[in-house]
Amino acid sequence: MSAKVIQFPKSKHRATRMVDEVIESKLSHKDPQTLACLKVEMKKLVDKYFDERELEATLMLPPDLTEEQFLFIKQSFEQVFNEHSERLIRRANALFLDLCLAKMEVCELRIQDEDQD
Numbered sequence: 001m002s003a004k005v006i007q008f009p010k011s012k013h014r015a016t017r018m019v020d021e022v023i024e025s026k027l028s029h030k031d032p033q034t035l036a037c038l039k040v041e042m043k044k045l046v047d048k049y050f051d052e053r054e055l056e057a058t059l060m061l062p063p064d065l066t067e068e069q070f071l072f073i074k075q076s077f078e079q080v081f082n083e084h085s086e087r088l089i090r091r092a093n094a095l096f097l098d099l100c101l102a103k104m105e106v107c108e109l110r111i112q113d114e115d116q117d
Contacts, residue, residue, distance in 0.1 A: 041106065
C-alpha cells in the first residue's frame with residue numbers, strides 16, 4: 001500500500017487572518033493611530049515567523065496492509081493529529097493575543113512619545 005500524504009493549511013494565511021480578527025474584534029482602542037501601528041507590528045511578526053510553504057506529513061505503510069488495517073491507521077493518525085493540532089492552535093492563539101497586547105502597549109508608548117516631541 002502506498003504512503004498517504006497529508007497537507008496542512010498554510011500557517012501564514014491562518015495567522016494573518018487570526019491577527020486581523022483579534023485586532024478588529026477583541027482589541028478596542030480609541031486611537032486609530034495605535035491600531036494602525038499594531039497592525040504593522042503584528043504583520044512584521046507574522047512575516048517573520050510564518051511562511052507560505054505547505055507542510056506535509058508522509059506516513060510510510062507496509063505494502064501488505066488490508067483495507068481495514070489501512071482505514072484503522074488512517075483514522076487513528078487523523079485523530080491524534082487533530083487533537084495535537086487543536087492544542088497547538090489554542091496555545092498559539094493565547095501567545096498571539098498576549099503578544100498583540102504587548103505590541104499595543106509599545107504602539108501606545110511610541111505614539112505618546114511622538115506626540116510629546
